[in-house]
Amino acid sequence: MGENIGMVARAMANFSLADLRLVAPRDGWPNEKARATASRADHVIDAARVFDTVEAAIADLRFVYATTARPREGYKPVRGPDEACATLRARSAAGQPTGILFGRERFGLSNEEVGLADEIVTFPVDPTFASLNIAQAVLLMSYEWTRAGRDADAGPRFSAPEAPPAPKDDLHRFFTHLESTLDEASYFHPPEKRDVLVANLRTMLTKAGFTEPEVRTLRGVLKALDYRMAKETR
Amino acid sequence: MGENIGMVARAMANFSLADLRLVAPRDGWPNEKARATASRADHVIDAARVFDTVEAAIADLRFVYATTARPREGYKPVRGPDEACATLRARSAAGQPTGILFGRERFGLSNEEVGLADEIVTFPVDPTFASLNIAQAVLLMSYEWTRAGRDADAGPRFSAPEAPPAPKDDLHRFFTHLESTLDEASYFHPPEKRDVLVANLRTMLTKAGFTEPEVRTLRGVLKALDYRMAKETR
Structure with missing residues (x-):
């Protein structure tokens, strides 16, 4: 809804954040209701970029959080x-573009969308009354981002991992390549389990935080396998 | 406005707060719009108490913060x-009833009203774009109250589902399997570089910290590839 996007822009602007990315907004874009609700946060609305898919929206990022209402256990860290924003600050200071995924107003992020993120961030809300809307979730994360910046100024408490993870775009291309190689090898059976198996593989391989050279190495492995399988078929 | 009161109740309920005190609400009390906007926070709405004056509302409290949009310098601390909620937690733990004053949606608290508080709490918002509504201010303070409580407990913070990595033995068997599959696919060339390539793969796949089920999944992937290559050779 335009109103939610406007409220999100306004929450961000309060804490000096301005890089808003929208994935397939329901009511199209631009949206006059979004602008009206944004109050004076026109600069955020004007700079907002629209993408067809979550993959495209995070393609240039190297570390991404997914926000969820409840911890989804055994899935990702x-x-x-506060922890999440400390990590984002440290990676950002190390030159790594980072982002936070927020879900739809009514049903949040799908498992596939959460699967694209490196880690999950969740809010310490009362489990018997969890009712944060998207603008409130954005407000809390924006506030913590500011707070974490102040803490970081107070001294280097967190050190960023040395080798940055590959851009998501590279990782996604590797996934697509892997899945096509595995299709060729008839790994996915029965076919109706393909989605689940793909999601599991993507989750575990995202968790690994592979660097750009590592993703290149993995692509090389796949190429060798592809070549071997093609040769046998000819 | 009833809607604002409802959103305030909802923000409080997310963080298990329930003692809402209203001073001369514009649209009277009870208010059906407040209840509708409160979502399921009926218990906060039902328990809300109405007072004619701020003095009466805080009469039984021993320490009160006033929230203001901008620091009013030379006035009060x-x-x-975060500091404010640490103080409120400490005083509360010492048996002192405490409270936080929030102003009207459009023009906040008067100087006289701020004068009734012990200290001022203000939000680290961008000075060029300060636009928090009352429910957002309540949300941030409620969140910090929860956060300060957790810090005070100094117990386990957010616990991540840290699934233990697989036994090294499993991992090493996976390595051996992978390397034999890659030998079969002629991945290692020239042969004199095999040791270096193997070491690189082992390093990056060790770093990933795969769990036992994840290693099993990877073994399944290799089996599918082996089978596919063997079939072609027969």
Whole structure:
């Protein structure tokens, strides 16, 4: 809804954040209701970029959090907003473009979308009354981002990992390549389990935080396998 | 406005707060719009008490913060939300009833009202874009109250589902399997570089910290590839 986007822009602007990316907004874009609700946060609305898919929206990023209402156990590391923002600040200071995924107003992020993120951030809300809307979730993360910046200024508490993860775009191309190689090898059976198997593989291989050279190495491995399989078929 | 009161109740309920005190609400009380906007926070709405004056509303409290959009200099001590909530937690733990004053949606608290508080709390918002509504201010303070409680407990913070990595033995068997599959696919060339390539692969796949089920999945992938290559050779 345009109103939600406007409220999100306004929450961001309060804490000096301005890089808003929208994935397939329901009511199209630009949206006059978004602008009206944004109050004076026109600069955020004007600079917002629209993407067809979550993959495209995060393609240039190297570390991404997914926000979820409840921890989804045994899935990916789950952090609080403060830990997450400390990590984002440290990676950002190390020159790594980072981002936070927020889900739809009514049903959040799908498992596939969460699967694209490196870690999960969840809010310490009362489990018997969890009712944050998207603009409130954005507000809390924006506030923590500012707070983490102040803490970081106070001294280098967190050190960023040395080798930066590959851009998501590279990683996604590797996934697509892997899945096509595995299709060729008839790995996915029965076919109706393909989605689940793909999601599992993507999750575990995202967790690994592979660097650009590492993703290149993996692509090389796949090429050798592809070549071997093609040769046998000819 | 009833809607603002409802959103405030909802923000509080997310963080298990329930003692809402209203001073001379514009549209009277009870208010159906407040209840509708509160979502499921009926218990906060039902327990809300109405007072004619701020003095009466805080009469039984022993320490009160006033929230203001901008620090009013030279006036009273000005704290950030984190400092303020640490203070409120400490006083509360010492048995002192405490409270936080929030102003009207459009023009906040009057100087007289701020004068009734012990200290001021203000939000670290961008000075060029300060536009928090009352429910957002309540949300941030409620969040900090929860956060300060957790810090005070100094117990386990957000616990991540840290699934233990697979036993090294499993991992090494996977390595051996992978390398034999890659030998079969003629990946290692020239042969004198095999040791270096093997070491690189082992390093990056060790770094990933795969769990036992993940290693099993990877073994399944290799089996599918082996089978596919063997079939072609037969």
